[in-house]
Amino acid sequence: RMSPPAVHRVAVVGGGIGGLALARALVRKGIDAHVYEQAPSFSSTAGAGFILQPNGSACLQAIGVPRDEIEQIVHPLRDVTLIGGAGRLLARSNAFGDMQRRYAQPLGGALRAELVDVLAHPLAAEHRIHWASRVVAVAQDDEGVTATLETGERVRADILIGADGVHSQIAYAIDAAHERLLRESPRPGGYRFQPALGTNSYEHERVFYGVILDADLPFRHEELGNPHTLLEELSHGEFISYGLGRGRDERSADGGPCRALMWMQTVREAGDYKARDEWTAARDPARANDALRAFIARSPFHDDHPIREAAERTARGRLSSFPISARAHRDVWHHGRICLLGDAAHATLPYTAQGLNMSIEDAVVLADVLADADASGSPVHAAFAAYTRVRHARTKACVAQAEANAALLRSRAALLDRWRDSLLGAVVSGGVLQYAFNAQIEGCPVDIQSARAA
Ligand SMILES: Cc1cc2nc3c(=O)[nH]c(=O)nc-3n(C[C@H](O)[C@H](O)[C@H](O)COP(=O)(O)OP(=O)(O)OC[C@H]3O[C@@H](n4cnc5c(N)ncnc54)[C@H](O)[C@@H]3O)c2cc1C
Incomplete structure (x- = not known):
C-alpha cells in the first residue's frame, strides 16, 4: 500500500456488548482493536437477561x-x-x-453475562481486553487519539470508540456543551417526552x-x-x-x-x-x-x-x-477521530427488547465502514459520517418506539x-x-x- 492505513489501531472504551462486538468485528477484518474496560473482570452474575x-x-x-x-x-x-x-x-x-x-x-x-463470555473469549486469549482500565480523559491531534486511564497510563490509537454505555464520558469529547445540556440538567418531570428540550x-x-x-x-x-x-x-x-x-x-x-x-x-x-x-x-x-x-x-x-x-x-x-x-436521541455521534456506539450513542428505555441488539448492529456497520476506510485510505471522519447516516434513523425509531410502548404500558x-x-x-x-x-x-x-x- 502506498499510503499508510487510515485505521490501524483502534481503542474501544467499554467492554459491554457493543464494545466487545465491535472489537470482534474489527479483529476479524484485520484491524488491531483493544478494549479498555473499567471493571476489574467480567462478572458471571452481573446483570440479568x-x-x-x-x-x-x-x-x-x-x-x-x-x-x-x-x-x-x-x-x-x-x-x-x-x-x-x-x-x-x-x-x-x-x-x-x-x-x-x-x-x-x-x-x-x-x-447477558453469557453473551459477554462468548464475545470476550477469543479477544481475551489475544490479550485484547484490558480490565481495570477506566478511561478518564481523551485528547486528539492530527495523528491520533490519546486516552488517559485512571491508573495514569496513556494509550495511543488511530481512533477511539466510546462504547461506554448510557452514562458515557466519551460523549463529552464529541460536544461537551450539548452533552451537559442533554444530561446534567435532568428534569424530574416524569411521564413527558421532551425531545425539544433535549434533556433527560x-x-x-x-x-x-x-x-x-x-x-x-x-x-x-x-x-x-x-x-x-x-x-x-x-x-x-x-x-x-x-x-x-x-x-x-x-x-x-x-x-x-x-x-x-x-x-x-x-x-x-x-x-x-x-x-x-x-x-x-x-x-x-x-x-x-x-x-x-x-x-x-x-x-x-x-x-x-x-x-x-x-x-x-x-x-x-x-x-x-x-x-x-x-434521554432524547443524540444527533451528533462523532468528532474527529472519536465516535460513539451502542447506548453511548442511543440509549433507549427497556420497552422494545432491541437496545442490546442495536449495539450489535452498530458494531457490524462501524467495522464495515472502518475496514473500507482502511483499505481505501479515506479519512476516518468520512467513515464515521457514513456509519452515523446508516444508524441514526434506525436507532432513533427504536428509541421512539420504546417511548411509545412505555406510554402505553404504564398504569x-x-x-x-x-x-x-x-x-x-x-x-x-x-x-x-x-x-x-x-x-x-x-x-x-x-x-x-x-x-x-x-
Ligand atoms: C454489567 C451490565 C449488565 C447489564 N445487564 C443487562 C441485562 O441484564 N439486560 C439488559 O437488557 N441490559 C443490560 N445491560 C445494558 C445493556 O447491556 C446495554 O443496554 C446494551 O447492551 C448496549 O450495550 P453497550 O455496550 O452500549 O453498553 P453497556 O453494556 O452498558 O457497556 C458499557 C461498558 O463500558 C464500561 N465503561 C463505562 N465507562 C467507562 C470508562 N470511562 N472506561 C472504561 N470502561 C467504561 C462499563 O463498565 C460497561 O462494561 C447491562 C449493562 C451492564 C454494564
Missing part, C-alpha cells in the same frame, strides 16, 4: 460468532402471553414462533430485575412456568418474564440445556435519578429483597400475580433495582388500564404484534437470509 432477536443473531454470525455458540446460550421463545390483574388470560400470540419460522435465526432469552427526563419509575436460576423445576404459577412464553402482566406497572439459556456446559437431567428465568417489574415512585451504577452497584441482597418485599406488601397485587412466586424464587444476589431515565387509572388491556389484547392476538416485531427486524444491516445460509 435480554432477548436476542433474529437481527442480533444474524449480526453476531456476521462478526464470526458460530451459530452453535449462540444456540447454546439462547433459550427459544415462541409465545407472547398477556394476563390481566386477576390472572385472567387476555391474549396469547405465537409472535416469536412466527419470527423463528420467518427468519430461521436463534431467537430467545439469554443471560426522570421517568418517576424504578425497575426490579430478578433472575431465577432453577427454572427447570416446576412453578406453581402455570404461565410463569410456561417455558417458551414471554409473560406480561400490567395491573401494577409492567411485569415481564421469559426463559434464558443457562450454563453453556450445563445440561438438565434429561440431557437438554438448562433454563433460567428473568423477570422485570416497573414501580412508579420517586428516587435518585442520578444513579450511575445500575447493573454493577455492589448489591446488598438483604436490602434489595427488603425493598421488593415492601413493594409487594404495599401494592394490591392479586394472590395469583406471578411476582409473588418470582420474588420467592429469585436467586440470592440476582435482584437489581434502579431508577429509569429517558394510570383503572378505567384507562382496562381500555389499554383490551387494546393490547387485540394487538397481541390480532397480528399487529407480529407486524411490529417484523418491522423492527427488517432494517437489519445484515442480510438475515444469507446469515441463515451461512
Whole structure:
C-alpha cells in the first residue's frame, strides 16, 4: 500500500456488548482493536437477561460468532402471553414462533453475562481486553487519539470508540456543551417526552430485575412456568418474564440445556435519578429483597400475580433495582477521530427488547465502514459520517418506539388500564404484534437470509 492505513489501531472504551462486538468485528477484518474496560473482570452474575432477536443473531454470525455458540446460550421463545390483574388470560400470540419460522435465526432469552463470555473469549486469549482500565480523559491531534486511564497510563490509537454505555464520558469529547445540556440538567418531570428540550427526563419509575436460576423445576404459577412464553402482566406497572439459556456446559437431567428465568417489574415512585451504577452497584441482597418485599406488601397485587412466586424464587444476589431515565436521541455521534456506539450513542428505555441488539448492529456497520476506510485510505471522519447516516434513523425509531410502548404500558387509572388491556389484547392476538416485531427486524444491516445460509 502506498499510503499508510487510515485505521490501524483502534481503542474501544467499554467492554459491554457493543464494545466487545465491535472489537470482534474489527479483529476479524484485520484491524488491531483493544478494549479498555473499567471493571476489574467480567462478572458471571452481573446483570440479568435480554432477548436476542433474529437481527442480533444474524449480526453476531456476521462478526464470526458460530451459530452453535449462540444456540447454546439462547433459550427459544415462541409465545407472547398477556394476563390481566386477576390472572385472567387476555391474549396469547405465537409472535416469536412466527419470527423463528420467518427468519430461521436463534431467537430467545439469554443471560447477558453469557453473551459477554462468548464475545470476550477469543479477544481475551489475544490479550485484547484490558480490565481495570477506566478511561478518564481523551485528547486528539492530527495523528491520533490519546486516552488517559485512571491508573495514569496513556494509550495511543488511530481512533477511539466510546462504547461506554448510557452514562458515557466519551460523549463529552464529541460536544461537551450539548452533552451537559442533554444530561446534567435532568428534569424530574416524569411521564413527558421532551425531545425539544433535549434533556433527560426522570421517568418517576424504578425497575426490579430478578433472575431465577432453577427454572427447570416446576412453578406453581402455570404461565410463569410456561417455558417458551414471554409473560406480561400490567395491573401494577409492567411485569415481564421469559426463559434464558443457562450454563453453556450445563445440561438438565434429561440431557437438554438448562433454563433460567428473568423477570422485570416497573414501580412508579420517586428516587435518585442520578444513579450511575445500575447493573454493577455492589448489591446488598438483604436490602434489595427488603425493598421488593415492601413493594409487594404495599401494592394490591392479586394472590395469583406471578411476582409473588418470582420474588420467592429469585436467586440470592440476582435482584437489581434502579431508577429509569429517558434521554432524547443524540444527533451528533462523532468528532474527529472519536465516535460513539451502542447506548453511548442511543440509549433507549427497556420497552422494545432491541437496545442490546442495536449495539450489535452498530458494531457490524462501524467495522464495515472502518475496514473500507482502511483499505481505501479515506479519512476516518468520512467513515464515521457514513456509519452515523446508516444508524441514526434506525436507532432513533427504536428509541421512539420504546417511548411509545412505555406510554402505553404504564398504569394510570383503572378505567384507562382496562381500555389499554383490551387494546393490547387485540394487538397481541390480532397480528399487529407480529407486524411490529417484523418491522423492527427488517432494517437489519445484515442480510438475515444469507446469515441463515451461512
Ligand atoms: C454489567 C451490565 C449488565 C447489564 N445487564 C443487562 C441485562 O441484564 N439486560 C439488559 O437488557 N441490559 C443490560 N445491560 C445494558 C445493556 O447491556 C446495554 O443496554 C446494551 O447492551 C448496549 O450495550 P453497550 O455496550 O452500549 O453498553 P453497556 O453494556 O452498558 O457497556 C458499557 C461498558 O463500558 C464500561 N465503561 C463505562 N465507562 C467507562 C470508562 N470511562 N472506561 C472504561 N470502561 C467504561 C462499563 O463498565 C460497561 O462494561 C447491562 C449493562 C451492564 C454494564
